[in-house]
Amino acid sequence: MPRLPFKTTLMTCLSALALVHCAPETETADPPITAEKAAQFMADAEQTLAENSEFSSHVSWVNANFITYDTNWLKARVGAQVKAEAVRLANATKQFQGLDLPPELRRKMDMLRGRITIPAPEKPGAAQELSGITTSLSTTYSTGKGTYQGAVTPGVDLEELMATVRSDAALKEMWTSWREISKPMKSEYARMVEIANEGARELGYGDVGQMWRSGYDMDPDAFVAMVERLWSDVAPLYEELHCYVRAELSGHYGADVVPQEGPIPAHVLGNMWAQQWGNIYELIAPEEAGAPFDGTVVLQEAGYDALKMVQAGEAFFSSLGFDPLPQTFWERSLITKPQDREVVCHASAWNIDDEDDIRIKMCTKVNADDFQTVHHELGHNYYQRAYKAKDYLYRTGANDGFHEAIGDMIGLSVTPEYMVQIGLLDAADVPPAEADLGLLLQSALDKVAFLPFGLLIDKWRWQVFSGAVSPDDYNEAWWALRTRYQGVVPPVDRPGDAFDPGAKYHIPGNTPYMRYFLARILQFQFHKTACDMVGWEGPLHRCSIYGSAAVGEAFNAMLELGASKPWPDALEAFTGTREMDATALLEYYAPVADFLNKENAGRSCGW
Ligand code: X8Z
Ligand code: ZN
Numbered sequence: 001m002p003r004l005p006f007k008t009t010l011m012t013c014l015s016a017l018a019l020v021h022c023a024p025e026t027e028t029a030d031p032p033i034t035a036e037k038a039a040q041f042m043a044d045a046e047q048t049l050a051e052n053s054e055f056s057s058h059v060s061w062v063n064a065n066f067i068t069y070d071t072n073w074l075k076a077r078v079g080a081q082v083k084a085e086a087v088r089l090a091n092a093t094k095q096f097q098g099l100d101l102p103p104e105l106r107r108k109m110d111m112l113r114g115r116i117t118i119p120a121p122e123k124p125g126a127a128q129e130l131s132g133i134t135t136s137l138s139t140t141y142s143t144g145k146g147t148y149q150g151a152v153t154p155g156v157d158l159e160e161l162m163a164t165v166r167s168d169a170a171l172k173e174m175w176t177s178w179r180e181i182s183k184p185m186k187s188e189y190a191r192m193v194e195i196a197n198e199g200a201r202e203l204g205y206g207d208v209g210q211m212w213r214s215g216y217d218m219d220p221d222a223f224v225a226m227v228e229r230l231w232s233d234v235a236p237l238y239e240e241l242h243c244y245v246r247a248e249l250s251g252h253y254g255a256d257v258v259p260q261e262g263p264i265p266a267h268v269l270g271n272m273w274a275q276q277w278g279n280i281y282e283l284i285a286p287e288e289a290g291a292p293f294d295g296t297v298v299l300q301e302a303g304y305d306a307l308k309m310v311q312a313g314e315a316f317f318s319s320l321g322f323d324p325l326p327q328t329f330w331e332r333s334l335i336t337k338p339q340d341r342e343v344v345c346h347a348s349a350w351n352i353d354d355e356d357d358i359r360i361k362m363c364t365k366v367n368a369d370d371f372q373t374v375h376h377e378l379g380h381n382y383y384q385r386a387y388k389a390k391d392y393l394y395r396t397g398a399n400d401g402f403h404e405a406i407g408d409m410i411g412l413s414v415t416p417e418y419m420v421q422i423g424l425l426d427a428a429d430v431p432p433a434e435a436d437l438g439l440l441l442q443s444a445l446d447k448v449a450f451l452p453f454g455l456l457i458d459k460w461r462w463q464v465f466s467g468a469v470s471p472d473d474y475n476e477a478w479w480a481l482r483t484r485y486q487g488v489v490p491p492v493d494r495p496g497d498a499f500d501p502g503a504k505y506h507i508p509g510n511t512p513y514m515r516y517f518l519a520r521i522l523q524f525q526f527h528k529t530a531c532d533m534v535g536w537e538g539p540l541h542r543c544s545i546y547g548s549a550a551v552g553e554a555f556n557a558m559l560e561l562g563a564s565k566p567w568p569d570a571l572e573a574f575t576g577t578r579e580m581d582a583t584a585l586l587e588y589y590a591p592v593a594d595f596l597n598k599e600n601a602g603r604s605c606g607w
Contacts, residue, residue, distance in 0.1 A: 212461075263488050371414065
């Protein structure tokens with residue numbers, strides 16, 4: 001008797017529930033599950049995901065560029081469809097568990113199962129509810145406003161003001177008013193956690209946090225251990241920086257605003273989230289460091305606008321031998337904030353069709369922070385283009401930390417000497433060697449101060465997803481981590497209904513954050529390797545790889561791998577090592593560490 005086709009056999013059992021119990025109609029009804037079938041399943045799945053991704057990217061792009069009731073509706077609807085399909089395919093990988101598959105196919109199965117950031121369970125309606133919530137959370141964030149001197153002010157403007165305003169009262173007002181936007185998010189967020197955890201468990205993970213930690217080609221517990229090792233290597237440097245900054249800020253603001261001991265209030269660090277502190281350099285600059293080098297002034301005096309900033313970023317990549325950005329990049333990107341509509345201002349880089357339709361979306365301001373961000377975003381785009389020929393599941397970073405580190409690594413080469421090379425700065429204005437300490441300290445305020453912030457965001461989410469922290473304790477747990485790792489506290493008592501995590505883009509946006517911690521470590525490994533390649537012998541922070549085709553070629557060899565190999569292979573291809581480690585970062589900042597140790601002698605550090 002001929003074998004019945006699989007589908008016909010299944011059709012005889014009417015409900016999914018009955019399916020489990022009903023006997024096959026014929027002895028041969030269950031077709032054998034073979035490695036060939038698994039390979040075909042994977043090829044089909046990749047094709048489906050690629051098509052869905054292109055479709056939903058266009059819809060998401062329109063939504064992020066024109067936030068309205070209707071584009072939210074479309075985004076939620078398409079998001080639900082695409083999520084439901086991704087979940088169906090992810091769950092379908094279970095039929096191949098236990099089958100002896102070629103290692104590459106097994107790895108792809110794991111990727112297919114584990115790559116949904118916020119998974120839904122398969123039960124009807126779950127993907128719709130989840131997609132409705134995530135769309136609503138994002139919109140609440142992106143259309144949120146705070147106040148400055150009583151005037152209603154969009155988030156992107158508050159961000160800029162937090163960098164330059166020095167009045168304790170005005171900073172407190174902006175800081176506090178911005179955190180009003182997230183109060184209404186809390187119940188939706190809690191519901192999202194509930195549904196997504198159900199989805200993760202259906203897929204075989206303990207919870208969403210464990211699912212996220214499983215995306216690193218290693219055991220999730222080993223990943224946690226690696227992160228802890230990296231943090232313990234850099235924490236002493238952070239503590240010294242904290243100690244010095246606290247003392248200087250206390251001198252500036254007075255001990256009633258910034259006490260000489262204990263944590264620092266979070267509103268005086270030059271950033272809405274106290275995540276990077278470079279903007280307060282002038283308040284803490286040591287006298288012997290000379291006049292501060294102000295990248296914002298350099299850009300503004302050279303007459304740069306947002307477009308010119310992006311063109312300069314492109315020119316850097318071109319100097320390494322990368323092809324110019326396609327014409328469509330310039331036609332389709334959003335580079336400045338439109339005045340007539342709501343958009344998602346938080347910077348992002350997109351590849352709409354997984355081929356050449358790359359774009360950025362940024363409400364760019366002409367300042368040094370955004371010049372770095374331009375390079376950061378372009379790094380995403382060049383990476384996306386480098387791996388476009390790979391299979392769908394491999395069209396992503398070796399791990400997500402790599403993706404965040406590419407543009408940052410280029411940004412480390414935006415030195416004063418480089419600025420002279422591109423005509424942005426006069427040679428006479430290059431800070432002399434005596435100014436090295438100042439330059440480096442300024443850089444440490446951004447890069448080193450970020451480390452505990454980069455670490456704690458997902459420590460909080462891991463606790464939330466695991467249930468260790470329940471909705472009633474969301475805010476307390478958030479501040480416990482902010483205090484423990486960063487040594488910062490809220491400048492005012494937080495009300496019982498506050499949901500301060502929601503006032504940071506990546507929480508309502510559901511972007512995993514450990515990637516940025518990893519990127520802060522990796523970018524220095526990349527930079528050191530590249531500087532060795534060009535034969536650089538001076539201090540690492542003065543090294544620029546601008547114009548090195550040799551570095552470009554070696555770098556591209558890593559980029560074009562995408563995720564086709566486990567990340568240690570990709571790391572080894574460029575740096576020769578298989579470990580992420582903080583040695584290069586510590587070497588880069590060694591002179592700052594010496595300075596801080598001397599300055600802090602006699603101070604009681606810590607909090
Ligand atoms: O979100 C970003 C990028 C987009 S991937 C602008 N970053 C983190 C943040 O802003 O919090 C870059 C540095 C950290
Ligand atoms: Zn990024």
